[in-house]
Each structure stands twice: as C-alpha cells, then as structure tokens.
Amino acid sequence: MEKTHPLIEVRHLSKSYFNDGIETPVLHDIDLVIRKGEFIAIMGPSGSGKSTLMHILGFLDVHTTGDYLFQGERTIRMDDDALAKIRATRVSFVFQAFNLLPRTTVLQNVMLPLLYHPTIPVAERIERSLQAIASVDLLDRKDFLSSQLSGGQKQRVAIARALVTDPDVIFADEPTGNLDSASGIAVMNALQKLHASGHTIILVTHDRTTAEHADRIILVRDGHIEGDTHSEHART
Amino acid sequence: MDTSKEIRTVNMLARDTFSTALGGVIANTSRSLLTMLGIIIGVASVVLMSSVGASMKLVILSQVSSLGSKSMVVFPGTQEGGPAAVQTGHDSLTFEDLAALEKLSTIQDAAPVIFLTGQTSYGREEATPQVFGIVPQFFLNQNIAIQDGRLIDDNDNQGARAVAVLAPDAVQKFFGNTDPLGERIKIGDNHFTVIGTTKALGSQFFQNADDRIYVPFSVARTITGQKYLNYITLKAVDDFDRSFDDIKFLLRTRHGINNPTDDEKKDDFVVHSSAQANQILGSVSLGLSLFITTIAAISLIVGGIGIMNIMLVTVTERTREIGLRKAVGARSRDILFQFLLEAVMLTGLGGMIGMVLGIGAAGILSLLVRYFLATYTFAISIPSVVVAILMAAFTGLIFGISPARKASLLHPIEALRYE
Numbered sequence: 001m002e003k004t005h006p007l008i009e010v011r012h013l014s015k016s017y018f019n020d021g022i023e024t025p026v027l028h029d030i031d032l033v034i035r036k037g038e039f040i041a042i043m044g045p046s047g048s049g050k051s052t053l054m055h056i057l058g059f060l061d062v063h064t065t066g067d068y069l070f071q072g073e074r075t076i077r078m079d080d081d082a083l084a085k086i087r088a089t090r091v092s093f094v095f096q097a098f099n100l101l102p103r104t105t106v107l108q109n110v111m112l113p114l115l116y117h118p119t120i121p122v123a124e125r126i127e128r129s130l131q132a133i134a135s136v137d138l139l140d141r142k143d144f145l146s147s148q149l150s151g152g153q154k155q156r157v158a159i160a161r162a163l164v165t166d167p168d169v170i171f172a173d174e175p176t177g178n179l180d181s182a183s184g185i186a187v188m189n190a191l192q193k194l195h196a197s198g199h200t201i202i203l204v205t206h207d208r209t210t211a212e213h214a215d216r217i218i219l220v221r222d223g224h225i226e227g228d229t230h231s232e233h234a235r236t
Numbered sequence: 237m238d239t240s241k242e243i244r245t246v247n248m249l250a251r252d253t254f255s256t257a258l259g260g261v262i263a264n265t266s267r268s269l270l271t272m273l274g275i276i277i278g279v280a281s282v283v284l285m286s287s288v289g290a291s292m293k294l295v296i297l298s299q300v301s302s303l304g305s306k307s308m309v310v311f312p313g314t315q316e317g318g319p320a321a322v323q324t325g326h327d328s329l330t331f332e333d334l335a336a337l338e339k340l341s342t343i344q345d346a347a348p349v350i351f352l353t354g355q356t357s358y359g360r361e362e363a364t365p366q367v368f369g370i371v372p373q374f375f376l377n378q379n380i381a382i383q384d385g386r387l388i389d390d391n392d393n394q395g396a397r398a399v400a401v402l403a404p405d406a407v408q409k410f411f412g413n414t415d416p417l418g419e420r421i422k423i424g425d426n427h428f429t430v431i432g433t434t435k436a437l438g439s440q441f442f443q444n445a446d447d448r449i450y451v452p453f454s455v456a457r458t459i460t461g462q463k464y465l466n467y468i469t470l471k472a473v474d475d476f477d478r479s480f481d482d483i484k485f486l487l488r489t490r491h492g493i494n495n496p497t498d499d500e501k502k503d504d505f506v507v508h509s510s511a512q513a514n515q516i517l518g519s520v521s522l523g524l525s526l527f528i529t530t531i532a533a534i535s536l537i538v539g540g541i542g543i544m545n546i547m548l549v550t551v552t553e554r555t556r557e558i559g560l561r562k563a564v565g566a567r568s569r570d571i572l573f574q575f576l577l578e579a580v581m582l583t584g585l586g587g588m589i590g591m592v593l594g595i596g597a598a599g600i601l602s603l604l605v606r607y608f609l610a611t612y613t614f615a616i617s618i619p620s621v622v623v624a625i626l627m628a629a630f631t632g633l634i635f636g637i638s639p640a641r642k643a644s645l646l647h648p649i650e651a652l653r654y655e
Contacts, residue, residue: 060563060649080568087648088565099560099652103263115252116565161564 005072007168007200008034008057013066015052015223026052028223030066034202036168039195041203041214041231049223051173054204058091058171059083071168088116092162094191096174098154100146100161106133107142110160117165132160136190152183159190169200176210188213253570257577260550261585271546272586275631278535279587279624282528283594284601286620289524291602295611296517298438306476307377308509310337310468310483314501327464328491328504334468336486342479346470347373350456354424356449358410365406367423367449369456377469378437378445385417385432388452392431396454400428404436405447423449426459438611476511483507528620536627539586540635547579547639558643559651572644579636580629587628591621 015027026049034040034057044050055061056068059075068075070086078086092113100109110132114125133142136156146154155175162170172191176184192213195201203214211217212231219227261268312326331348338346352367368374375387383404392399400421407416416430428451437445456462472479487505488495495502551558558571595616602614 055649058563060652061647084562084565084567084570087563093563095652099556099563101557101560104259112561113564115256116561116567116570118252165565 005069006033007036007038007071008032009067009069009072010057011067011069013056013063013068015049015056015061016064026223027056027063030225032218032225032228034169034200036200037195037198038216039192039201039203039214041205041211041217042220043205043208043211043217044220045206048220050204050206050220053220054171054173054202057202058093058169059086060093084116088113089165090168092165092167092170094155094158094162094170094172094175096177098146098151098158098178100154100157102146105143105145106138106149106157106160109146109157110164113161113165129160129164132164133157135163135193136160150183151179152186155179155183155187156190159187159194163194163199167199169202170194172201172203174205175203176205176207184210253573253577256574257581260554260574260578261581267546268582268585271543272539272582272589274535274539274542275583275586275628276590276593278532278539279590279628280594280597281535282532282624283591283616283621284597285524285528285531286617286624287594287598287615288601289521289528290615290617290620291598291605291612292524293517293521294613294615295609296513296520298611306472306511307379308343308470308472308479308483308507310470310487311506311508312464312467312504313506314504326504329465329468330463331465333487333490334465336490337468337470337483340479340482340486342473342475342482343470344473345373345377346468347371347377348453348465348468349374350453350460350462351466352423352451352456352459356406356410356421356423358419358421361410363406363409365403365409365447365449367451367456369453369460370450371453374450374469375434377471380437381435383433383435384415385430387432387434388450392452393454396458397452398426398428398455399431399452401432401434401450402430403434403446403448403450405444406449407433409447421449423451424459426455472509476509480507480509480512532624532627536631539583539628540631543579543582543632544635544638546582547575547636548642550578551575551639551643554643555646555651555654558646559648559654562646562648563652568644571646572640575640575643576633576636579640580632583632583635584625584629587625590628591625594621 010030010032013027013030013032014025016023016025018024030053042050042053052061056063059070063076070090075083101112107126107129110129111125114120114128117125120128130139130142133139136159138153138156138160141149141153146157149157155178158175159170162172170191175187175191179187188210191201191203201214203211205211214231217227217229217231218225219229310329312329314326334346334348337343347370350369352369354364354367355362356365356367357363370388371393372387372389374380380387385401388399388401391397400423402410402416410416410421411419416433419430420427421430422428428449434450470483484498484503484507487493488503491504493503500506561571562568598616599614602612605612
C-alpha cells in the first residue's frame with residue numbers, strides 16, 4: 001500500500017538571519033506536521049517568529065537547518081525555478097497589506113498568478129478569474145481599479161487571487177490586520193468558505209479571536225512552538 | 237509535452253511578457269515619454285543628418301552624372317584652394333597642348349572650347365548666355381542630345397560657318413515658344429543662324445548648362461584671335477587612372493613643371509572628371525557617415541544612461557510588485573525579461589518616434605533648401621534609418637540589463653517587505 005505523506009512536515013527546523021556576520025536566531029528546532037484540508041492558525045505575539053515560519057512554509061524564504069518536506073519531498077536543495085513552480089501551482093498567499101497592483105483592475109489583479117501558467121489559454125484564465133471573483137462576491141466590481149475598493153474588498157480580491165490557481169495550501173498573513181471588524185469578519189468567512197470547499201488554510205495572526213476561526217492553533221513564542229491545540233471552534 | 241504544445245507555451249509566455257512589459261511602459265506615459273526623449277532626439281538627428289547626406293549626394297551626383305563615366309575636362313589655371321577652387325582665366329592651355337594630347341593613345345575625342353564674350357541679341361531681346369566655340373566631339377563628350385534641327389558638324393567647322401545651336405534656356409530667353417530654327421541672332425558684332433536646339437542638360441559643377449549657345453570652334457577662334465584654349469573635354473580610352481596620369485605627365489613636361497610629388501597645386505592646369513568627382517563624393521559620404529555615427533553613438537549613450545537611470549528608479553519603486561510577482565510564481569528570468577523588454581520597448585518606441593520626427597524635419601528642410609538650391613531633393617537613407625532604430629533598441633538591451641538583473645535578483649520576502 002502506498003504511503004500517504006502529510007502535506008507539510010517540518011523536522012528540527014531552525015532559521016537565523018545573518019547581518020554583518022552577526023547571527024540572529026528566529027526559529028528554533030520546530031517540529032510540525034500539517035495534513036491536507038486542515039485550517040491552522042499560527043498565533044503568537046509580534047516578533048515571535050510566526051511570520052518567518054509562514055514564509056518558510058510558503059517558499060518565500062528558506063530555513064537554515066533542519067528538514068522541510070512538502071508532500072514528502074525535501075525542499076532545502078530546490079533551485080529558483082523549482083521554488084517558483086511551487087509558488088505558482090501549489091501555494092498562494094493573502095497578505096496583510098493586500099499587495100494589489102496599482103492602476104490595474106480587480107480582474108487583472110486576480111489574473112496575475114495565471115500569467116505564470118503559460119499553458120492556460122487566455123479565455124480560460126478569464127473564466128477562472130471571474131469564478132474566483134464571484135466566490136468572494138465581487139463580480140460587480142471586476143472592472144474597478146484596485147484603488148477604488150475598500151480595505152475589506154481589497155482583501156477579498158487578494159483571496160480571489162490566492163485561490164485562482166487552485167493551490168494545495170493558502171497562506172494568510174494577518175489578513176484582517178488592516179481591516180475594521182465587519183470587513184475582518186467578511187474576510188474570515190471567505191477563508192472559512194475556502195476551507196469548507198477542501199482547501200488547506202494556514203493563517204498567521206496575533207489575535208486570539210481571529211485564530212479561533214481555525215480548527216487548530218499553533219502557538220509560537222520566541223521562535224519555539226509552545227502549544228499545538230484544537231480551537232474552541234473545533235472542539236464545539 | 238509535445239512540440240506543438242511547447243511552441244504554444246513559449247508563444248504565450250512571450251506574449252504575456254510583452255503585454256506585462258507594455259503595461260509597465262503605458263502605466264506611466266509621461267515619464268516613459270520623457271525617458272525616451274534622449275533616444276528620440278538621437279534617432280531624429282541621425283535620420284535628419286543621413287537624409288541631408290543622401291540629398292546632397294543626389295545633388296552632387298546630378299552635377300557630375302551628365303558628364304558620362306569616362307569624360308574628363310582639362311582647365312587652365314591653378315588649384316590653390318583645393319579641387320573645388322579652380323582659378324580660371326589663365327592662358328596655359330595652348331593649341332600645341334591640344335595637338336599633343338590628341339596623340340596620346342589613352343585618350344580620345346579631345347574637344348577644345350573657346351569662349352565668345354559679348355552681348356547676345358535677337359531683335360530687341362538681349363542677354364548674356366555663355367557662348368562656346370566647340371567641335372562636334374564636344375557634344376559626345378558632354379552627352380548633349382539634339383532637340384530640333386541639327387548639331388554643329390565638321391563641315392560647319394571647316395567652312396567656318398556662322399551657325400549656332402541653342403540650349404533650352406537660351407531658346408526660351410530669345411524666342412519664347414516660337415521656333416528659332418533659321419532665325420539670326422547677334423553675338424557681339426557677328427550674326428549667326430540658328431541651326432538647332434539641344435535637350436536640357438541641367439547643371440554641371442553647379443553651373444547652368446542649359447543657358448548656352450554653341451558656335452563652331454573655328455569661328456570663335458577667328459573672332460577672338462585667341463592663342464589659348466578655355467578648356468578641353470576628352471574621354472579616357474580604357475583605364476581611367478592611366479589616362480589621367482598620361483595627361484598630367486604630358487602637360488607637366490610641356491609646361492616645364494617639375495612635380496615629382498604629384499602635388500596638383502603646383503600645376504598650371506586642372507583635370508576634372510566624373511570619376512574623380514565620384515571619388516570626392518565617396519570621401520565626403522564616408523566623412524558624413526562617420527560624423528552621423530559619432531552623433532548617433534553619443535546620443536544613444538546619453539539616452540541609454542537616461543534609460544538605465546529611470547529603469548533603476550522603476551525597479552526600486554516597484555520592488556513590492558516584483559516581490560508579489562515572485563510570490564505568485566514568477567521566476568527570476570521572468571522578471572529579468574519583463575524589465576529588459578520594458579527598457580527595449582522604451583528605446584525601440586523612442587527610436588520609432590525619432591524616426592518619424594527625423595523624416596518630418598528632413599521633409600520640411602528639403603522644402604526650405606529648395607528655395608536656394610533647386611536640385612535639392614528629399615531623400616532618406618533607409619539603411620541609416622533601420623540601423624538607427626535597431627541601435628536604439630540595442631541600447632535598451634545593453635542599458636536595461638543592469639536594472640533588470642537587479643530586479644530579478646530580489647529576494648521575494650525582502651521585496652514584499654520593502655517600504
């Protein structure tokens with residue numbers, strides 16, 4: 001029988017930054033397993049290393065020591081092309097600062113990741129982008145410029161952009177950090193909807209209420225995992 | 237992946253990169269235009285200068301082409317100010333020189349010319365066209381063709397007949413639209429019967445060759461009593477350079493000129509030819525080409541530095557965008573090509589705008605110059621235009637590499653964190 005690998009498996013992972021020969025350790029001896037379909041919140045105070053962990057798991061940064069296996073494959077020796085291919089097809093991001101392209105429409109922003117999928121014809125790119133925009137209830141704004149949207153709408157566009165490539169896992173870095181509470185709830189509802197449709201979500205937040213939307217909460221403090229528990233929401 | 241799918245993928249990737257780069261250029265139109273300004277001015281100058289060069293070449297060619305490829309002219313006088321500054325009015329070319337030249341095996345059809353001076357009139361019309369005393373070979377040497385009537389022949393010369401052949405401007409001056417054949421005109425104190433008219437010749441060495449009257453050489457010689465010739469036209473038999481050397485050697489020997497260094501300024505005669513004019517034209521063209529190339533190189537380097545500067549600013553401004561593109565799957569080389577293509581688009585587009593402006597300026601200039609130089613025509617050197625645009629695009633490639641490489645090497649997370 002074929003062995004099924006976890007989506008993400010991290011063993012003794014450490015990360016240090018080096019500046020002028022001075023080492024600044026950020027993550028220490030992290031062990032973590034995330035399975036497909038989970039909704040996980042990585043929670044911790046500012047400077048705890050939670051964002052760095054997410055960046056490493058999302059292939060935006062590389063670890064210093066230890067092992068990171070993505071679907072059973074070691075990632076430490078992957079070159080730029082291989083990492084770019086994973087970022088294009090397997091993972092996607094929702095950032096706190098939205099990171100939408102200025103002077104471009106909602107549709108163009110959502111289509112951006114598909115630009116790096118040259119085998120997908122333009123007509124299909126548009127269709128998939130429109131579906132993604134519809135899933136965050138912004139179809140009526142598809143031709144709006146990103147600057148014409150509210151913060152909550154911008155973040156929903158970012159979510160649509162994240163799911164347009166149908167990735168294995170979506171990383172959300174403080175997605176409600178720049179939003180008012182009503183917009184924050186709308187964004188979290190959108191993420192929960194994605195999770196319900198089978199996507200793996202890894203959310204980074206310092207806010208307990210936001211973290212409670214996830215099924216599992218991993219508490220990071222001073223570069224260590226201090227807790228790995230099911231949320232109230234999952235227990236109920 | 238099969239071949240057709242691979243080709244489709246590459247095509248789509250190229251199109252996507254092109255549209256992304258185009259988006260970058262269009263996103264900031266005014267800055268893009270200002271960035272292109274150096275290239276626009278550079279290419280416009282090159283196109284304008286090469287057009288002026290091509291037009292001038294046509295003008296000069298039109299002056300010498302009517303002579304025919306093997307025709308030569310020997311003038312009396314010195315050449316103190318270089319080939320273009322012949323000091324005429326000398327009496328150094330004699331009938332004996334002509335007789336000696338006729339014996340040379342390397343030349344043929346030697347045709348002497350004596351000028352007749354004085355007022356020319358017909359009825360109440362008076363003017364002073366150039367009056368040439370010539371032999372029939374002169375018409376052959378100068379490619380002069382008959383329009384009406386007949387040309388001066390050997391019988392006219394041998395019989396010293398008082399006949400004249402008129403070039404078109406002279407016909408127009410004296411006779412307007414009426415038939416001049418058989419009419420009698422007065423040159424100085426002598427009367428001549430018009431026996432023919434010639435076709436238009438245009439200008440030769442920047443002199444109007446159509447405001448002339450031709451009379452038999454023997455008649456002109458008798459009237460003037462001149463012991464010397466105003467000039468001699470002749471043709472090389474075969475090897476042009478050999479004929480040229482033979483003429484110079486013969487005349488130097490006859491005139492007692494010791495000129496071992498072949499310094500033409502020491503001679504008391506000047507030999508002109510269409511081939512020589514073409515050689516001078518070639519040198520002028522080469523000089524002009526070098527001049528244009530220098531202008532092009534300087535403008536493109538200046539424009540290129542401008543492009544590089546702006547592209548570096550653009551990369552810094554768009555650091556977060558680069559981080560985002562990498563986060564959604566762009567490879568380093570996708571970013572490299574995008575920014576490189578933006579630089580090439582800026583310079584290529586600048587080149588094309590420069591070309592249009594350069595051609596427009598050359599057109600306007602040709603209209604203005606035509607007031608002073610009627611034979612000036614609008615001409616464009618297509619190779620120069622093509623090379624200028626290609627060089628402009630190439631400048632973008634060269635000067636765009638550094639900013640594009642800087643963009644491609646950005647680390648995604650550092651780029652996303654950039655404030």
